[in-house]
Amino acid sequence: MLQNAVQTYQTNQVTTATPAELTLMLYNGALKFLKQARIGLQKKDYESAxxxxxxxxxxxxxxxxxxxxxxxxxxxxxxxxxxxLRRLIEGNIRKDIHAIEEVEDLFTQFRDTWKEAMLLAKQQG
Structure with missing residues (x-):
């Protein structure tokens, strides 16, 4: 029951989001998955990574x-x-945590800049 409610909430969140909000969700999702990939590599759980x-x-x-x-x-x-994308694939193939961290850092910069741009756009609009 709770799982269905969570799924419904998430679906509504995506279907009602603006393109800017969707981009932010993608950035946040990528960061979440990169963290999990990094943890997988650290634990030598290569399938999960x-x-x-x-x-x-x-x-x-x-x-x-x-x-x-x-x-x-x-x-x-x-x-x-x-x-x-290229660095992510290389990192995945070579089990190179530094490549994964590089992609994670870039995504963090994109996400933070995007959030700032969204705030500025809101203030101007």
């Missing part, structure tokens, strides 16, 4: 696919996402 890395790969692919090409900065975002 791989599964979490695959989830982050899916998030990066979604972020890349939904970029709006009408803004010049989109090419820079795409390049960064592409780099992060």
């Amino acid at each position: 791989n599964n979490y890395c695959l989830r982050v790969q899916d998030i990066l692919k979604e972020l890349m696919a939904t970029l709006n090409d009408s803004y010049p900065i989109s090419k820079q975002f795409f390049g960064m996402y592409e780099y992060m």
